[in-house]
Amino acid sequence: MKELVIISGKGGTGKTTITASFAALAEDKVLADTDVDAPDLHLILSPDVKHEESFKGGHYAVINQEECIACGECRKLCRFEAISEDYKINPIDCEGCGVCVHFCPVEAIDFPQRVCGKWFISETRFGPMVHAQLDIAQENSGLLATLVRQQAKNLAEDKGLDLIIVDGPPGIGCPVIATVTGASAVMIVTEPSPSGLHDLERVWQLAFKHFGIPCMTCINKFDLNLEMAERIEKFCQQNNIALMGKVPFDPKVTEAVVNGKAIVEYDTSTANIVAQMWEKVYTYLQTL
Ligand code: SF4
Ligand code: SF4
Numbered sequence: 001m002k003e004l005v006i007i008s009g010k011g012g013t014g015k016t017t018i019t020a021s022f023a024a025l026a027e028d029k030v031l032a033d034t035d036v037d038a039p040d041l042h043l044i045l046s047p048d049v050k051h052e053e054s055f056k057g058g059h060y061a062v063i064n065q066e067e068c069i070a071c072g073e074c075r076k077l078c079r080f081e082a083i084s085e086d087y088k089i090n091p092i093d094c095e096g097c098g099v100c101v102h103f104c105p106v107e108a109i110d111f112p113q114r115v116c117g118k119w120f121i122s123e124t125r126f127g128p129m130v131h132a133q134l135d136i137a138q139e140n141s142g143l144l145a146t147l148v149r150q151q152a153k154n155l156a157e158d159k160g161l162d163l164i165i166v167d168g169p170p171g172i173g174c175p176v177i178a179t180v181t182g183a184s185a186v187m188i189v190t191e192p193s194p195s196g197l198h199d200l201e202r203v204w205q206l207a208f209k210h211f212g213i214p215c216m217t218c219i220n221k222f223d224l225n226l227e228m229a230e231r232i233e234k235f236c237q238q239n240n241i242a243l244m245g246k247v248p249f250d251p252k253v254t255e256a257v258v259n260g261k262a263i264v265e266y267d268t269s270t271a272n273i274v275a276q277m278w279e280k281v282y283t284y285l286q287t288l
Pocket of ligand 1: 063067068069070071072073074075087103104105106107108109
């Protein structure tokens with residue numbers, strides 16, 4: 001089974017637009033969105049949710065007031081100052097370390113798991129999809145990204161599909177690491193600007209230099225800055241990064257997104273360019 005992860009150095013590079021087009025073009029695949037903090041693939045794919053589950057992350061402490069003997073031990077030990085003078089725990093300040101639970105002499109502190117978000121298995125017009133949404137201000141995005149990947153893999157195995165296309169998160173943080181680790185290949189979507197080149201370098205360092213995952217790239221809206229596009233191309237040549245395509249700026253792409261469509265569902269020259277790029281990406285995947 002091959003797993004292609006599409007990522008970018010920052011949001012707004014057109015990563016999801018490219019992913020949605022690959023989703024439309026690829027056959028026999030499962031789709032996944034591991035950008036659990038700010039998922040947006042569903043805006044284009046309009047998933048029909050078939051299965052929904054809560055995602056539980058860390059624990060939090062709750063004092064049972066009827067059992068508490070007000071000895072003060074928990075308040076003395078809590079490094080996060082989460083416990084008030086009248087022995088109530090602020091769930092936002094509680095880091096879930098469990099120290100108070102362990103040392104309470106009368107076992108008056110419960111330690112339930114925190115519900116941090118939801119994950120879904122859906123049907124879309126391009127095939128099955130696993131996606132998630134982390135609740136606001138919750139952590140554990142790496143854990144949820146890992147869960148989404150695992151569920152996508154299970155689904156692909158169940159349905160006998162041999163390709164997973166993942167819309168990954170931007171940047172180089174924890175959810176990105178959780179998304180690229182062990183993937184077959186990574187496609188980095190960048191744009192022609194100094195920050196685009198810098199971000200490409202950082203993401204490539206993480207994916208290829210650190211984790212040894214084969215990397216490809218695509219320059220989106222390349223014609224907005226031909227000089228920077230050329231510098232990015234040169235960087236790719238110097239570092240043996242396969243440049244799979246250069247997509248021009250096309251207002252039709254925005255129109256497509258607004259209408260909940262992938263650009264390849266439109267009859268434009270950009271759609272042809274993206275389709276050719278997918279052919280190259282697919283061929284490359286078969287060599288791995
Ligand atoms: S350690 Fe237990 S008994 Fe003591 S104040 Fe805290 S909750 Fe109450
Ligand atoms: S679990 Fe840790 S952070 Fe939370 S209240 Fe207890 S000692 Fe404080």
